[in-house]
Amino acid sequence: MTPITEVAGRRITLSNLGKVIHPATGTTKGELMHYYATVEAAILPHLRDRPVSFLRYPDGPGGQLFFTKNPPPGTPAWVATTPVPRTEDPRARQVMVQDLPSLVWASNLVVEFHTPQWTASSPAVADRLVLDLDPGPPATVVDCCRIALHLRERLAADGLTAFAKTSGAKGLHLLVPVVPTPSGQVSAYAKRLAVEAEAELPRLVTHRMTKALRAGKVFVDHSQNAAAKTTATPYTLRARERPTVSAPVTWEEVEACADPADLAFVMDDIAPRLERYGELLGPLFDAGRAGDVP
Structure with a gap:
């Protein structure tokens, strides 16, 4: 008998x-x-009012993985959806996870949650900037931490405040609250930051995705600021052998990181971290912390 919960x-x-x-x-x-x-x-404040894309892995990370933006078949009528600007389908809609019932329903599908840098009320107008720091072996998250500290200072020079989280995979994400700004402008600024970082640290950084250029370096991926792109939502589980989480971290943890295991968190780590640190990304929702994109 299929269980039903309320x-x-x-x-x-x-x-x-x-x-x-x-x-x-x-x-x-x-x-x-x-x-x-x-x-x-x-997690809900990071999902709420944003169109959600799902990476589904119902048979685990070794099974079929499929990325979907359309509401899955059987989506209950009470799950909110929103129109989204897609050139290939002007009638396209996506799910919004607005409350606990929607979160439980979505988690029953076994998903990673991915969200854009804008809300449904302002499509393609970003309220945050993201830089995805992805290490090319043998580089690790330890190298990402060094680059993250460099970028934090660079952002601060422009009056912007960066917050860090693990990707839940190999690297780090930097999230920066910004005054609502067209995604194209945010994307251009993020690319300038990546290009500058490569020019200043050429042995450590690349801003280009080409795998041949990434060995032993940190790829500063600026592309996720494009309006059509998404990033793993804070606190989402990832489709890995272990239940790793894209977890917020303190800058003290970033500075002290000496081994990849120092910044590897699984789901059982998160409740104790929330109790110890609170919601480290809470300032993303404080309009007073948002800066202007140069």
């Missing part, structure tokens, strides 16, 4: 709760869903 007055059909999703730790789908419910207060 969350805040919404009936949600659940499935395969005992299925192992993250094989390295034996983490089940039910445990994954419990994680999302536990971090509801932290």
Whole structure:
């Protein structure tokens, strides 16, 4: 019999709760869903009012992975959707995860959450800038931390405040609250930062995606500021053998990082971190912290 639960007055059909999703730790789908419910207060502000894209991995990271922007078949009528500007389909809509029932419903699909840098009310007008620091082996997140500190100072010189989170994979993301600005302008500025970083640290940084240029360097990916692009949402689980999380970190942790394990967090780490540090990315929602994009 398929279990049905009620969350805040919404009936949600659940499935395969005992299925192992993250094989390295034996983490089940039910445990994954419990994680999302536990971090509801932290993750929902990052999802709310933004069109959400899902990377689905219902059979675990070793199974089929598929990225979807359209509302999945069977999406309940009470799950909010929003029109989105897509040139290939002017009628396109995407899901918005606005509340706990929507979060539980989406987590039952087994997903990574990915969101753009703009809200549904202002398509292609960014309220944050993102720089994705991706290490090319043998570089690691330790090298990303060095570049993150450099970029934090560079952003500060322009009156912008950076916050850091792990990607949940190999690298780091820098998030910067900005006064609402057309995505094209934010993208151009982010690219200038990446190009400058490569010019100043040519042995450590590349701003180009070409894999042949990335060995032993940190790729400063500026492209996720484009209106059509998305970034892994803070607190999302990732489709990995272990249930790794894109987790906010302190700048003290970035400065002290000496081993990749220092900044590798799984879902069981997050509740204690929230208790210890609070929501490190809370300032992203403070209009007073947003800066003007040069």
